Amino acid sequence: MSNTSIKGITNIGQWVTWNPEKQAMEVGNGGTWLMENGLFSEYTPKSFMDHEFLNAHGQLMTPGLIDSHTHPAFATTRELEFEMRSQGKTYQEIAEAGGGIRNSVRKLREISEFELVDLIETRLNLMLKHGTTTAECKSGYGLSTEAELKSLRAIRTASQRTPLQTFSTLLGAHEVPDEYRDDRNTYIDIIVNDMIPAVSGQKLAAYCDVFCEEGVYTTQETEKILLAAREHGMQLKFHADEFVSSGGAELAARMGALSADHLMAISATGITALAESDTVATLLPGTTFFLGSNTWAPARKLLDAGVTVALATDFNPGSNMSLSMPFILTLAVIYLHMTPLEALQAATSGAAKSMGIEKNTGSISPGFKADAVVWQVDNYRQLPYFYGSNQVHQIVVGAEPIL
Amino acid sequence: MSNTSIKGITNIGQWVTWNPEKQAMEVGNGGTWLMENGLFSEYTPKSFMDHEFLNAHGQLMTPGLIDSHTHPAFATTRELEFEMRSQGKTYQEIAEAGGGIRNSVRKLREISEFELVDLIETRLNLMLKHGTTTAECKSGYGLSTEAELKSLRAIRTASQRTPLQTFSTLLGAHEVPDEYRDDRNTYIDIIVNDMIPAVSGQKLAAYCDVFCEEGVYTTQETEKILLAAREHGMQLKFHADEFVSSGGAELAARMGALSADHLMAISATGITALAESDTVATLLPGTTFFLGSNTWAPARKLLDAGVTVALATDFNPGSNMSLSMPFILTLAVIYLHMTPLEALQAATSGAAKSMGIEKNTGSISPGFKADAVVWQVDNYRQLPYFYGSNQVHQIVVGAEPIL
Numbered sequence: 106m107s108n109t110s111i112k113g114i115t116n117i118g119q120w121v122t123w124n125p126e127k128q129a130m131e132v133g134n135g136g137t138w139l140m141e142n143g144l145f146s147e148y149t150p151k152s153f154m155d156h157e158f159l160n161a162h163g164q165l166m167t168p169g170l171i172d173s174h175t176h177p178a179f180a181t182t183r184e185l186e187f188e189m190r191s192q193g194k195t196y197q198e199i200a201e202a203g204g205g206i207r208n209s210v211r212k213l214r215e216i217s218e219f220e221l222v223d224l225i226e227t228r229l230n231l232m233l234k235h236g237t238t239t240a241e242c243k244s245g246y247g248l249s250t251e252a253e254l255k256s257l258r259a260i261r262t263a264s265q266r267t268p269l270q271t272f273s274t275l276l277g278a279h280e281v282p283d284e285y286r287d288d289r290n291t292y293i294d295i296i297v298n299d300m301i302p303a304v305s306g307q308k309l310a311a312y313c314d315v316f317c318e319e320g321v322y323t324t325q326e327t328e329k330i331l332l333a334a335r336e337h338g339m340q341l342k343f344h345a346d347e348f349v350s351s352g353g354a355e356l357a358a359r360m361g362a363l364s365a366d367h368l369m370a371i372s373a374t375g376i377t378a379l380a381e382s383d384t385v386a387t388l389l390p391g392t393t394f395f396l397g398s399n400t401w402a403p404a405r406k407l408l409d410a411g412v413t414v415a416l417a418t419d420f421n422p423g424s425n426m427s428l429s430m431p432f433i434l435t436l437a438v439i440y441l442h443m444t445p446l447e448a449l450q451a452a453t454s455g456a457a458k459s460m461g462i463e464k465n466t467g468s469i470s471p472g473f474k475a476d477a478v479v480w481q482v483d484n485y486r487q488l489p490y491f492y493g494s495n496q497v498h499q500i501v502v503g504a505e506p507i508l
Numbered sequence: 509m510s511n512t513s514i515k516g517i518t519n520i521g522q523w524v525t526w527n528p529e530k531q532a533m534e535v536g537n538g539g540t541w542l543m544e545n546g547l548f549s550e551y552t553p554k555s556f557m558d559h560e561f562l563n564a565h566g567q568l569m570t571p572g573l574i575d576s577h578t579h580p581a582f583a584t585t586r587e588l589e590f591e592m593r594s595q596g597k598t599y600q601e602i603a604e605a606g607g608g609i610r611n612s613v614r615k616l617r618e619i620s621e622f623e624l625v626d627l628i629e630t631r632l633n634l635m636l637k638h639g640t641t642t643a644e645c646k647s648g649y650g651l652s653t654e655a656e657l658k659s660l661r662a663i664r665t666a667s668q669r670t671p672l673q674t675f676s677t678l679l680g681a682h683e684v685p686d687e688y689r690d691d692r693n694t695y696i697d698i699i700v701n702d703m704i705p706a707v708s709g710q711k712l713a714a715y716c717d718v719f720c721e722e723g724v725y726t727t728q729e730t731e732k733i734l735l736a737a738r739e740h741g742m743q744l745k746f747h748a749d750e751f752v753s754s755g756g757a758e759l760a761a762r763m764g765a766l767s768a769d770h771l772m773a774i775s776a777t778g779i780t781a782l783a784e785s786d787t788v789a790t791l792l793p794g795t796t797f798f799l800g801s802n803t804w805a806p807a808r809k810l811l812d813a814g815v816t817v818a819l820a821t822d823f824n825p826g827s828n829m830s831l832s833m834p835f836i837l838t839l840a841v842i843y844l845h846m847t848p849l850e851a852l853q854a855a856t857s858g859a860a861k862s863m864g865i866e867k868n869t870g871s872i873s874p875g876f877k878a879d880a881v882v883w884q885v886d887n888y889r890q891l892p893y894f895y896g897s898n899q900v901h902q903i904v905v906g907a908e909p910i911l
Contacts, residue, residue: 184889188848191841231897391896397842399802429896438594439800445591486587493794493832494634495898 110504113139113146114477115153118163121446121485122469123454130446132485138166140475143503147471159506161479164498165488167449168469169238169476170430171456174366174387174417176243176276177228178256180212180221183422196396196424205423206246206280213246218255225263228420232428233269235495238476238502239467240269241417241460243314245276248292250300253277257309268502270476272460274312274342275304278322278330293326297333305337312363312460314342317353324352331360340461346371347392358382364415364459368407369393369400376403380410385459388451389419390436391427404441415455416448431496434489445486475504513907516542516549517880518556521566524849524888525872526857533849535888541569543878546906550874562909564882567901568891570852571872572641572879573833574859577769577790577820579646579679580631581659583615583624586825599799599827608826609649609683616649621658628666631823635831636672638898641879641905642870643672644820644863646717648679651695653703656680660712671905673879675863677715677745678707681725681733696729700736708740715766715863717745720756727755734763743864749774750795761785767818767862771810772796772803779806783813788862791854792822793839794830807844818858819851834899837892848889878907 115137124131136150137158186204190196199205213221225242232240242264244256257273264271277296285292304310313334317327321344331341340363345353347367354375357365365371365379366387379386388402407414416437420428430452437448457467466474479498482488488496500507518540527534539553540561589607593599602608616624628645635643645667647659660676667674680699688695707713716737720730724747734744743766748756750770757778760768768774768782769790782789791805810817819840823831833855840851860870869877882901885891891899903910 182890182893184848184887184893187841187893188889191845192847193845235897395842426894427896432896438590439798442594442596444595445587484587486591487585490585490587490590491829493830493835493896494638 109506110143111140111159111501111506112155112157113137113159114161114166114479114501115158116163117161117166119484120166120469121449122168123450123467125468125470130450138469138477140504143475145469145471145473145475159479159499159501165480165482165484166469167478167480167485168453168467169478169500169502170236170452171460171467172232172237172240172417172420172428172430173364173415173456173459174389174419175240175428176245176419176421177225178213178221178242178244178260179209179246179422180216180224181209181422182426183208186423187426190397207283209246209422210248210280210282213256214249214252218259221255221259222262225259226266228428229263229267229269229271233267233500233507234497235429235431236478236497236500237428237430238269238478238500239462240271241274241312242271243274243276244310245279248277248280248282250295250303253300254303254307254309257304261309268505268507270502272312272462273310274314275301275310275334275339276314276316278315278327280316280321293330296330301333301337305339310339312342313339314344316344317351317356318344318347319349319351324356327353328356328360342366346375350375354379358384363461366417367392368402371403376406376410376412379407379412385413385415385455387415387417387459388437388441389417389425390440391425391433392419393440394436395425395427401440404437404443408443408447413455413458414447414451415459416451417456431488432492435492438489445489448489449485475501477501512909513546514543514562514904514909515558515560516540516562517564517569517882517904518561519566520564520569522887523569523872524852525571526853526870528871528873533853541872541880543907546878548872548874548876548878562882562902562904568883568885568887569872570881570883570888570891571856571870572881572903572905573639573855574863574870575635575640575643575820575823575831575833576767576818576859576862577792577822578643578831579648579822579824580628581616581624581645581647581663582612582649582825583619583627584612584825585829586611589826590829593800610686612649612825613651613683613685616659617652617655621662624658624662625665628662629669631831632666632670632672632674636670636903636910637900638832638834639881639900639903640831640833641672641881641903642865643674644677644715645674646677646679647713648682651680651683651685653698653706656703657706657710657712660707664712671908671910673905675715675865676713677717678704678713678737678742679717679719681718681730683719683724696733699733704736704740708742713742715745716742717747719747720754720759721747721750722752722754727759730756731759731763745769749778753778757782761787766864769820770795771805774806779809779813779815782810782815788816788818788858790818790820790862791840791844792820792828793844794828794836795822796843797839798828798830804843807840807846811846811850816858816861817850817854818862819854820859834891835895838895841892848892851892852888878904880904
């Protein structure tokens with residue numbers, strides 16, 4: 106326990122959390138959540154005036170938000186493509202004209218690791234400032250063993266410089282790089298035989314992900330890559346059924362992946378497959394919003410089928426240039442028709458499950474990591490409701506106040 | 509000129525503004541905008557190290573944003589209705605069940621003026637923190653002479669406590685209050701013969717506005733109220749054609765109103781009428797967004813017809829609980845298909861015209877009020893593109909730095 110740790114958060118107004126014993130969301134009022142050794146220890150209805158406690162001043166306390174799907178390792182922003190899209194070009198048209206992910210790949214290969222670390226550090230600190238205390242961070246703009254390793258090292262270095270807790274994902278199969286356009290099998294062999302062993306050997310990634318989608322990687326290719334990743338000790342994630350239903354969700358469930366992400370085009374079979382598995386459905390409504398699409402992931406169908414849902418930003422320079430989790434809660438309520446409580450669950454314990462860390466992160470409960478946010482609002486419904494301005498009052502990570 | 513005034517903003521990266529001489533947007537790079545007596549004086553390509561200048565560190569400088577349509581004088585938030593809507597109730601159904609504007613009216617009448625001032629002050633400061641330096645503020649939740657006067661006095665007092673410049677609007681005709689449901693003509697007589705003279709006598713409002721819409725006020729009723737307002741020296745604004753095309757835009761143009769606002773349902777005739785007038789079309793895409801609607805105002809048709817467009821938040825507790833102008837720029841680009849430059853024009857000089865202050869506010873030009881924002885981005889396209897987190901680096905109002 107460091108010198109800057111607090112003994113707890115006191116004078117709480119409302120506190121809201123997933124309760125792992127009751128397996129349900131819980132809403133409490135008043136009192137103090139005590140902390141010890143960086144973890145929550147117990148709740149007491151008393152409040153304390155002691156300056157070693159953080160005073161919530163009667164405001165809302167939630168677990169730190171968990172952003173379980175981000176792409177922060179990019180070299181340059183792509184605002185010109187954003188303007189082109191608004192004037193009528195589609196994402197696919199821009200990609201075919203040399204924009205899109207391939208644009209980011211050229212830039213990522215050119216940038217120095219030193220510069221990349223700085224960029225990622227700035228982005229992680231902005232996430233933290235807006236309430237995210239844990240983030241999953243993907244590589245995927247390098248598309249060569251060298252550039253993917255550079256990305257993952259940069260994420261690790263940047264992460265060590267911020268209090269935000271990160272877990273990395275190898276996404277070498279984000280796209281097929283230009284130099285292997287006509288020889289995709291060779292690139293897949295590089296991922297399987299070179300990239301995955303190297304990343305695993307240097308312990309640079311906890312997870313491996315594939316963009317399983319029509320025009321990107323087929324389910325057969327995805328399975329080949331992810332079987333190799335599993336053999337090297339990585340857990341599995343999927344970009345699945347974003348534009349077309351191609352069996353990605355079904356494959357994710359069958360392979361026991363931690364999560365299947367996007368799912369705007371998931372089929373009824375896919376929903377059933379997820380419901381019968383432990384795979385989490387990670388929904389990214391910011392991407393639908395940013396692309397100006399009307400196709401929202403079928404959150405209600407997934408929830409009603411009993412699937413665990415996570416919400417995340419998909420922060421990336423092409424299809425969602427935003428790292429605000431509170432805004433994702435707003436989209437989830439308005440456009441996915443989730444209740445504010447369901448949305449908050451999905452942004453904390455649901456997200457933790459999608460990262461395999463649900464036993465110790467994402468809940469205000471004894472023994473869980475003491476990550477919390479005090480918000481300048483009275484109750485949890487106001488979080489998604491009062492949107493567009495930063496409502497964070499204070500962030501606590503591992504019992505240490507950050508702001 | 510106060511002791512805290514700066515001599516200018518120096519080391520600018522990119523600066524973007526409406527140029528009133530060229531009648532076009534202008535994008536410049538580098539140098540310094542000098543200030544004198546609270547106004548911009550001249551531009552020089554030189555930069556200065558003097559600490560009496562604000563150093564922009566090579567970042568983007570824009571005019572202060574102008575939010576030309578807000579409803580900040582409300583007593584309580586309405587997050588429960590927000591949740592109900594997400595679970596399938598419509599805005600109209602909630603209004604008929606006693607929610608909506610009538611819910612806000614009951615609460616506004618109960619709250620003390622002292623408490624209301626505090627609430628408005630907090631909201632104005634949040635606007636300022638997110639880049640808004642001038643705001644139009646409406647009454648309209650009182651719906652009695654006493655409660656409308658209370659609202660307008662509270663706006664004035666709150667405004668005096670913040671650097672944000674506000675202009676007030678009497679919106680006594682926001683709804684018909686419950687006690688006159690069956691006797692609406694009596695309420696209209698009260699507005700005309702009691703409310704308008706009282707507000708005008710105490711110089712509490714620059715503008716008068718009416719919710720001209722099917723089920724609220726007819727065009728005949730609107731005309732009667734606004735003729736009275738004009739006789740008392742107020743300029744005119746309209747809530748027009750939000751849900752149904754009922755001739756509101758046409759009437760606004762015919763009466764020489766400063767602006768017709770909302771316009772999601774404007775007819776072709778309405779667009780032509782605005783194009784042939786000086787009336788500004790004020791678009792409020794945050795409301796479409798927050799109501800989960802797919803009906804966006806026809807911005808491109810308005811722009812292509814030559815209508816001056818303004819963008820504003822419509823900040824209010826029922827149909828858009830957000831005071832972020834940068835987010836409105838994002839919506840304008842993605843959903844109204846405006847270019848980033850058109851959106852920025854609409855949020856500065858277009859908005860100024862909708863408030864009749866375009867001769868001295870909303871432009872970085874000699875003689876204009878020295879209101880500006882330095883943003884943590886490189887260029888103007890990044891403003892709407894990198895959304896959901898607050899990109900403000902520094903705010904300057906009347907040559908004084910605020911943050």
